[in-house]
Amino acid sequence: MGVIVDIHGHYTTTPPGLGVYHDALHARLGSGATGPLPELPEISDDDIRASIEGNQLRVQRERGIDLTIFSPRASWMEHHVTDAATAQAWARASNDLVHRVTQLFPANFAPVCQLPQVPGGPLEPCMAELERCVTQLGFIGCNLNPDPSGGFWSSPPLTDDYWFPLYEKMTELDVPAMIHVSTSCNPAAHTLGAHYLNADTTAFMQLVQGDLFSRFPALRFVIPHGGGAVPYHWGRFIGLTNREKLPSIYDNVLGNVYFDTCVYHQPGIDLLTSVVPVDNILFASEMLGAVRGENPQTGASWDDTKRYIEAAKLTDGDKEQIFELNARRVYPRLIVR
Amino acid sequence: MGVIVDIHGHYTTTPPGLGVYHDALHARLGSGATGPLPELPEISDDDIRASIEGNQLRVQRERGIDLTIFSPRASWMEHHVTDAATAQAWARASNDLVHRVTQLFPANFAPVCQLPQVPGGPLEPCMAELERCVTQLGFIGCNLNPDPSGGFWSSPPLTDDYWFPLYEKMTELDVPAMIHVSTSCNPAAHTLGAHYLNADTTAFMQLVQGDLFSRFPALRFVIPHGGGAVPYHWGRFIGLTNREKLPSIYDNVLGNVYFDTCVYHQPGIDLLTSVVPVDNILFASEMLGAVRGENPQTGASWDDTKRYIEAAKLTDGDKEQIFELNARRVYPRLIVR
Numbered sequence: 001m002g003v004i005v006d007i008h009g010h011y012t013t014t015p016p017g018l019g020v021y022h023d024a025l026h027a028r029l030g031s032g033a034t035g036p037l038p039e040l041p042e043i044s045d046d047d048i049r050a051s052i053e054g055n056q057l058r059v060q061r062e063r064g065i066d067l068t069i070f071s072p073r074a075s076w077m078e079h080h081v082t083d084a085a086t087a088q089a090w091a092r093a094s095n096d097l098v099h100r101v102t103q104l105f106p107a108n109f110a111p112v113c114q115l116p117q118v119p120g121g122p123l124e125p126c127m128a129e130l131e132r133c134v135t136q137l138g139f140i141g142c143n144l145n146p147d148p149s150g151g152f153w154s155s156p157p158l159t160d161d162y163w164f165p166l167y168e169k170m171t172e173l174d175v176p177a178m179i180h181v182s183t184s185c186n187p188a189a190h191t192l193g194a195h196y197l198n199a200d201t202t203a204f205m206q207l208v209q210g211d212l213f214s215r216f217p218a219l220r221f222v223i224p225h226g227g228g229a230v231p232y233h234w235g236r237f238i239g240l241t242n243r244e245k246l247p248s249i250y251d252n253v254l255g256n257v258y259f260d261t262c263v264y265h266q267p268g269i270d271l272l273t274s275v276v277p278v279d280n281i282l283f284a285s286e287m288l289g290a291v292r293g294e295n296p297q298t299g300a301s302w303d304d305t306k307r308y309i310e311a312a313k314l315t316d317g318d319k320e321q322i323f324e325l326n327a328r329r330v331y332p333r334l335i336v337r
Numbered sequence: 338m339g340v341i342v343d344i345h346g347h348y349t350t351t352p353p354g355l356g357v358y359h360d361a362l363h364a365r366l367g368s369g370a371t372g373p374l375p376e377l378p379e380i381s382d383d384d385i386r387a388s389i390e391g392n393q394l395r396v397q398r399e400r401g402i403d404l405t406i407f408s409p410r411a412s413w414m415e416h417h418v419t420d421a422a423t424a425q426a427w428a429r430a431s432n433d434l435v436h437r438v439t440q441l442f443p444a445n446f447a448p449v450c451q452l453p454q455v456p457g458g459p460l461e462p463c464m465a466e467l468e469r470c471v472t473q474l475g476f477i478g479c480n481l482n483p484d485p486s487g488g489f490w491s492s493p494p495l496t497d498d499y500w501f502p503l504y505e506k507m508t509e510l511d512v513p514a515m516i517h518v519s520t521s522c523n524p525a526a527h528t529l530g531a532h533y534l535n536a537d538t539t540a541f542m543q544l545v546q547g548d549l550f551s552r553f554p555a556l557r558f559v560i561p562h563g564g565g566a567v568p569y570h571w572g573r574f575i576g577l578t579n580r581e582k583l584p585s586i587y588d589n590v591l592g593n594v595y596f597d598t599c600v601y602h603q604p605g606i607d608l609l610t611s612v613v614p615v616d617n618i619l620f621a622s623e624m625l626g627a628v629r630g631e632n633p634q635t636g637a638s639w640d641d642t643k644r645y646i647e648a649a650k651l652t653d654g655d656k657e658q659i660f661e662l663n664a665r666r667v668y669p670r671l672i673v674r
Contacts, residue, residue: 229565239639
């Protein structure tokens, strides 16, 4: 067996200093966002090591995962905050901390960045932060939020030319984006149990309706959480494209769009791997993520998706693609040490 | 084999007269909604027969479906229209037409009504229309839209006391509601490929978070489209309830909530029937609905869900529950002739 790459992990266990900074940024917003930005409290290498060793690194070792593609905590991206200075400072601090993790554990983590998006705001700060992260800090991708409003869906579809400058920068840097929303500000939509999954489905359908990849043939998106509702409704999506005379999903979308395996039970992974081509599936567990604890029927952690893939009806070659080769293809800047 | 009841069909093939009325209502809205409401054009029994016989009735016979629980076209409910008089006139006309279908074909169709919801509006008109339909016209259920705004999710969750008067009326009349949104007004969310599925997932999670059924123990909801993303992510939902210390989905939700089988491929139905208890699954195909045409690999229509259930690993007793007995339990006013 080759290398096992988990392409979807978030730094959900940051040292308390980042939370202090978060609160200080919000305190400034609460008083009109007029004062100077707060200072990031000192976070030592030992603080970072302690936050990782007993958590993600322990689970990696227990499960036999070699490397996690690692980004800031998704629900904390908080792109609904409209103050651009806050968004930029927060993204920079969050990304710098992920960078430090990858410097301390270069064999175990590869960095993906948060973008300083604000609802409806210009994308230039996002492009600048992406460029800084990739060219100066060795980041290999970014997370792109299709709904910075946090559950009100006020942004144009991902196929709109609003997003094109960012896609040009991604193409120039040869990095993919995971389409990942942040916390829901809408009381109708639970962050982890509705908003995340809805965003995956919504973004996929935007790409199905559009013609984005004929304009950006090298652009690559990863849809997390097993593609939301999409693989479960694969027949619906194929039938819809037929009905609406849209081009084939296989030709129009699947050359550029990938699904991760954050689906937390065996029947879900069996479905995913039976309907989505193996070229389009990337191993991921999102640990330590949305779901914790163990399935009492199996004794295994719900998010131990490696087990489900190992148990799926796939050839060894298919599994190697899902565990390693597809990740190397989608994230060409990935360095496996 | 007993009776085959399809619990999810919409009158998507209405005679042109209803479209003329729809356009006249919109023309009045376009000129300030101040003039008198238009008159519904005459629609003859022959018009109705012609709209049904070559469509839903033909497909029923081809597939061996005995009876369809039938409601107005979902995408045309248009609850985003804020004028209450329009909403009431439109719901009444749409429901009356469904009633006429069930009078002309009493063995083949049982009626479910549209409610005159408006975003954030009072629910009394909905309760009045529900009472009229059930007590005067023999309707056996209603469709309830959790997002009348059409994709902006401005309404409170279904567990909010805003909705309670309607639940009291549903309980008094002993009718269930299918949770079904209407057209998406949000360019980010495709109506059939995103908004419908997102609403199913969102509504289910609202019920998981809440405690609605201890207050309304006899209330029954059907989540269409196979429950949106929920069964595919069953492990995620179980794990989330564990993590957030919410009560068990089995105890807190599944006594009152049902999924239909509008999932248009065999792997999806196999997943649904393997993770959701058979007591909670109701046969449905939504024909003629979102998806038309045939799977080139099988030659069968995508929405011929009866085939998928017949091919699923289920006992004959399970299939009888899904095809008939659960529908009789959830819709006690259903009369099978």
